Amino acid sequence: MRHKRRDGIETRHLIVKVSxxxxxxxxxxxxxxxxxxTACQITQPTLYHYFENKxxxxxxxLRTELLETKNQLDQVISNHEDLEECLFQISYHLLxxxxxxxxxxxxxxxxxxxxxxRGMIFQWWQAAYLTxxxxxxxxxxxxxxxxxxxxxxxxxxxxxxxxxxxxxxYPPSDPSxxxxxxxxRAEEQARLFTNILLYGLAPK
Amino acid sequence: MRHKRRDGIETRHLIVKVSxxxxxxxxxxxxxxxxxxTACQITQPTLYHYFENKxxxxxxxLRTELLETKNQLDQVISNHEDLEECLFQISYHLLxxxxxxxxxxxxxxxxxxxxxxRGMIFQWWQAAYLTxxxxxxxxxxxxxxxxxxxxxxxxxxxxxxxxxxxxxxYPPSDPSxxxxxxxxRAEEQARLFTNILLYGLAPK
DNA sequence: TATATTCTCTATCAAGTGATAGATTTATGA
DNA sequence: TCATAAATCTATCACTTGATAGAGAATATA
Numbered sequence: 001m002r003h004k005r006r007d008g009i010e011t012r013h014l015i016v017k018v019s020x021x022x023x024x025x026x027x028x029x030x031x032x033x034x035x036x037x038t039a040c041q042i043t044q045p046t047l048y049h050y051f052e053n054k055x056x057x058x059x060x061x062l063r064t065e066l067l068e069t070k071n072q073l074d075q076v077i078s079n080h081e082d083l084e085e086c087l088f089q090i091s092y093h094l095l096x097x098x099x100x101x102x103x104x105x106x107x108x109x110x111x112x113x114x115x116x117x118r119g120m121i122f123q124w125w126q127a128a129y130l131t132x133x134x135x136x137x138x139x140x141x142x143x144x145x146x147x148x149x150x151x152x153x154x155x156x157x158x159x160x161x162x163x164x165x166x167x168x169x170y171p172p173s174d175p176s177x178x179x180x181x182x183x184x185r186a187e188e189q190a191r192l193f194t195n196i197l198l199y200g201l202a203p204k
Numbered sequence: 205m206r207h208k209r210r211d212g213i214e215t216r217h218l219i220v221k222v223s224x225x226x227x228x229x230x231x232x233x234x235x236x237x238x239x240x241x242t243a244c245q246i247t248q249p250t251l252y253h254y255f256e257n258k259x260x261x262x263x264x265x266l267r268t269e270l271l272e273t274k275n276q277l278d279q280v281i282s283n284h285e286d287l288e289e290c291l292f293q294i295s296y297h298l299l300x301x302x303x304x305x306x307x308x309x310x311x312x313x314x315x316x317x318x319x320x321x322r323g324m325i326f327q328w329w330q331a332a333y334l335t336x337x338x339x340x341x342x343x344x345x346x347x348x349x350x351x352x353x354x355x356x357x358x359x360x361x362x363x364x365x366x367x368x369x370x371x372x373x374y375p376p377s378d379p380s381x382x383x384x385x386x387x388x389r390a391e392e393q394a395r396l397f398t399n400i401l402l403y404g405l406a407p408k
Numbered sequence: 409t410a411t412a413t414t415c416t417c418t419a420t421c422a423a424g425t426g427a428t429a430g431a432t433t434t435a436t437g438a
Numbered sequence: 439t440c441a442t443a444a445a446t447c448t449a450t451c452a453c454t455t456g457a458t459a460g461a462g463a464a465t466a467t468a
Binding site: 409410411412413414415416417418419420421422423424425426427428429430431432433434435436437438 | 439440441442443444445446447448449450451452453454455456457458459460461462463464465466467468
Binding site: 236237238248249252257258 | 454455456457458459
């Protein structure tokens with residue numbers, strides 16, 4: 001018995017999971033198919049039994065990643081009524097559970113993938129990140145808890161992007177610090193983001 | 205006369221200038237030495253007459269880029285007294301003149317360059333981006349125009365990072381739109397950023 | 409003019425890349 | 439038990455990568 005033989009679907013899942021971590025950490029170009037295979041403890045051609053090519057792996061990673069994020073955010077939102085608390089929970093959750101470097105992901109989508117896939121990916125992305133936040137802001141707007149975006153010459157979606165940019169660009173913490181501190185830090189950051197977004201820096 | 209022969213220093217400058225645009229647009233890994241050479245209309249080995257290796261080119265790009273940014277920001281700041289106007293001008297300038305994707309740059313620094321250079325680069329980066337903004341915020345704090353950061357359990361530097369993250373993550377505009385619209389858009393965005401940073405979304 | 413230096417070139421290397429062909433092993437089920 | 443299908447392998451291809459050796463041409467210097 002020279003081959004460790006897994007269930008097919010199991011190997012496929014493994015590939016997606018391992019690739020996700022590698023792609024999100026290092027970026028599309030820096031992750032070779034051999035790197036993926038080694039991390040999965042399989043040989044490189046085996047990848048091609050499950051996926052047509054490298055890009056197809058990345059697409060599957062994106063699809064599952066964004067779908068999961070959407071489900072989690074929808075969950076978070078449905079659990080909180082209050083605007084400020086809801087924004088805080090969204091920020092907190094994204095800071096903790098989302099790929100370290102969302103900008104990396106955007107870059108890869110823009111520069112490394114075939115153009116034909118962009119429309120589809122943008123829809124996934126919108127459903128995962130933009131729509132949930134915009135929904136919350138819109139509700140707050142209707143309740144008069146935030147000003148109408150037109151006062152700022154902007155839109156609800158732009159404001160969502162703005163919050164998202166705060167979150168996604170936040171630098172990864174020192175990996176030497178323990179897990180518990182990571183959560184503490186995320187909480188402080190999330191509190192800061194929501195505070196400033198709602199009330200600003202100027203004294204009242 | 206088969207060789208177009210330039211002044212040495214001229215060729216070197218050309219390499220840095222061309223590489224800057226490529227690196228900032230596509231990222232370190234996606235830019236090959238041949239791509240650089242072709243864009244400079246020289247052959248690839250010629251690059252190695254001026255630089256030890258690819259990394260040295262990138263380092264020189266970073267050094268000049270960050271130094272220039274520092275000088276420009278210092279200039280902008282010295283020209284404006286008022287806090288809000290100063291923050292607006294900083295945002296406006298960065299939106300217009302800074303590499304489209306600063307996150308890309310951070311990724312490359314973190315993942316593609318030898319660790320020994322990071323300390324030095326971080327100092328350049330700090331002098332170019334962080335210090336100028338922090339100086340402005342600190343002044344505003346001393347004049348009572350913004351709250352003391354400790355009220356938010358944060359620091360001036362963190363607040364600077366926050367503003368910077370807003371700016372740096374901002375998506376590039378549609379390349380089909382004319383130049384004049386780009387400036388208009390940058391102005392609106394800069395106004396939005398400073399407004400929210402200072403006053404927040406909540407009604408007074 | 410003659411020599412040295414600078415600049416640019418052609419040719420080439422070793423390593424790594426994504427991808428394919430086809431053999432080999434393991435499990436399934438009639 | 440034996441044929442079939444699924445999973446994994448070895449071997450290899452064509453291409454790109456960063457980098458080097460060394461020749462040739464343009465310029466500077468003496």
